[in-house]
Amino acid sequence: MSLQFSRLGARQKESDIARLMTVALQRPDLLSLAAGFTDNQTLPLAELTEVAVQLGEEGERSVLQYGANQGNLKLRQLMTDRLQRQDGVDWDYGIERSFVSNGSQQALYLAVQTLCDPGDIVLVEQPTYFVFLEMLRGLGVEAVSLPVGSGGEIDTVALAAMLEAYAKAGEIERVKAVYLISYYANPSGRCISRDCKQSVLEILARYEGSIALFEDAAYREMYYERPFAAESAVALEKANRVVPVFYSTTLTKPFATGLKVGFGYCTHEDWLARMMAIKGQQDFGTANYNQALLAKSLETGLFDRHLGVLRASYFAKMRALHVRLGETLGELGWSWEQPEGGLYLWLTAPEGLETGFESAFHEAAIEAGVMYVPGELCQAEGRPRNRARLSFGVLGLAELEEAGDRFCAAAKQIGSAQIS
Numbered sequence: 380m381s382l383q384f385s386r387l388g389a390r391q392k393e394s395d396i397a398r399l400m401t402v403a404l405q406r407p408d409l410l411s412l413a414a415g416f417t418d419n420q421t422l423p424l425a426e427l428t429e430v431a432v433q434l435g436e437e438g439e440r441s442v443l444q445y446g447a448n449q450g451n452l453k454l455r456q457l458m459t460d461r462l463q464r465q466d467g468v469d470w471d472y473g474i475e476r477s478f479v480s481n482g483s484q485q486a487l488y489l490a491v492q493t494l495c496d497p498g499d500i501v502l503v504e505q506p507t508y509f510v511f512l513e514m515l516r517g518l519g520v521e522a523v524s525l526p527v528g529s530g531g532e533i534d535t536v537a538l539a540a541m542l543e544a545y546a547k548a549g550e551i552e553r554v555k556a557v558y559l560i561s562y563y564a565n566p567s568g569r570c571i572s573r574d575c576k577q578s579v580l581e582i583l584a585r586y587e588g589s590i591a592l593f594e595d596a597a598y599r600e601m602y603y604e605r606p607f608a609a610e611s612a613v614a615l616e617k618a619n620r621v622v623p624v625f626y627s628t629t630l631t632k633p634f635a636t637g638l639k640v641g642f643g644y645c646t647h648e649d650w651l652a653r654m655m656a657i658k659g660q661q662d663f664g665t666a667n668y669n670q671a672l673l674a675k676s677l678e679t680g681l682f683d684r685h686l687g688v689l690r691a692s693y694f695a696k697m698r699a700l701h702v703r704l705g706e707t708l709g710e711l712g713w714s715w716e717q718p719e720g721g722l723y724l725w726l727t728a729p730e731g732l733e734t735g736f737e738s739a740f741h742e743a744a745i746e747a748g749v750m751y752v753p754g755e756l757c758q759a760e761g762r763p764r765n766r767a768r769l770s771f772g773v774l775g776l777a778e779l780e781e782a783g784d785r786f787c788a789a790a791k792q793i794g795s796a797q798i799s
């Protein structure tokens with residue numbers, strides 16, 4: 380007799396990110412453009428120490444006690460106000476529909492878990508956040524790419540036709556949600572225009588609230604110079620209230636990743652109640668002390684001051700990597716767009732040059748001493764195979780330039796030799 384796993388347990392395999400981390404541990408000489416870690420140098424250690432002292436001086440011992448399942452009320456209020464300010468409108472549902480999660484990753488998991496059974500479908504962008512794809516796979520949910528136009532934007536005419544085809548085939552009940560990363564996306568760096576988001580909502584409304592919209596706004600505040608002008612789907616849908624909208628964002632990437640606190644907002648009361656029931660079973664509340672640190676950081680303006688530091692730092696890092704790669708890769712037929720926010724460059728290699736874990740290019744990159752995320756991991760269907768995600772989050776400027784040089788060396792070595 381051996382241990383028999385549940386169907387959920389049996390479906391699990393080592394995650395791609397764990398595989399990348401194993402390689403990093405085996406080869407400490409490697410420079411990593413792979414992990415979506417944030418910049419060590421700018422983590423606000425001294426500032427947070429002061430916040431901790433202030434909390435201590437206030438003498439409120441309850442910050443070290445368990446908190447509420449749905450989260451610290453002050454933090455929920457601060458975040459709901461903040462998001463409404465970003466949208467320039469009242470969201471209408473109040474803070475009742477908000478909750479705090481253990482990173483936005485947990486919020487996303489709860490949203491999927493309460494909606495989707497194995498065999499259901501979630502429509503995702505091409506490319507999309509690869510850990511979200513892993514999560515869907517783990518839950519037995521099928522990820523299907525949204526149709527894209529020639530410029531890489533969502534083709535909403537084709538989306539309407541796609542949903543009609545599911546309906547005709549009697550399969551529309553399987554389609555549970557559309558997942559959009561609408562600001563400086565991981566990995567594409569793109570933003571989704573207001574018109575596009577509005578069109579997606581209009582198309583989903585034809586299905587009378589049976590298909591939800593997940594809006595993942597993890598990088599919304601991580602613009603370099605100015606915020607992208609598009610309201611959230613919560614704001615855009617508030618006049619109609621047909622499509623259930625789940626909005627998530629994070630307090631980790633724009634501040635201190637180690638605090639691992641996320642924020643969710645769900646316009647659908649019953650859906651939210653079910654998410655909270657599962658959260659109650661998982662952890663009955665996110666770390667209360669971390670929430671208190673974040674509420675104080677938001678309240679005192681520290682959070683915003685720090686964002687100013689991060690925006691300048693990530694802009695400089697993006698430029699450094701972009702320039703370093705540009706010198707060589709352009710000539711070799713690679714291309715990419717410079718993002719206006721976020722942590723990633725999304726590279727397209729020449730047609731036919733594969734970048735997957737088993738490819739000659741990947742081997743050459745590891746040999747040269749640099750890691751990246753193969754682009755196929757970020758695609759629901761595993762294609763195209765000639766893309767790469769480079770994260771400039773964690774390395775310092777000099778290391779980034781070195782990593783860029785190593786990446787170029789691999790590209791030179793493989794060059795057109797591998798192109799079929």
Ligand SMILES: Cc1ncc(COP(=O)(O)O)c(C=O)c1O
Nearest residue numbers: 415482483484508565597629631
């Ligand atoms: C698009 C996106 N969403 C969500 C997350 C989850 O972040 P966290 O759990 O730290 O809030 C990440 C992290 O990389 C991400 O890139």
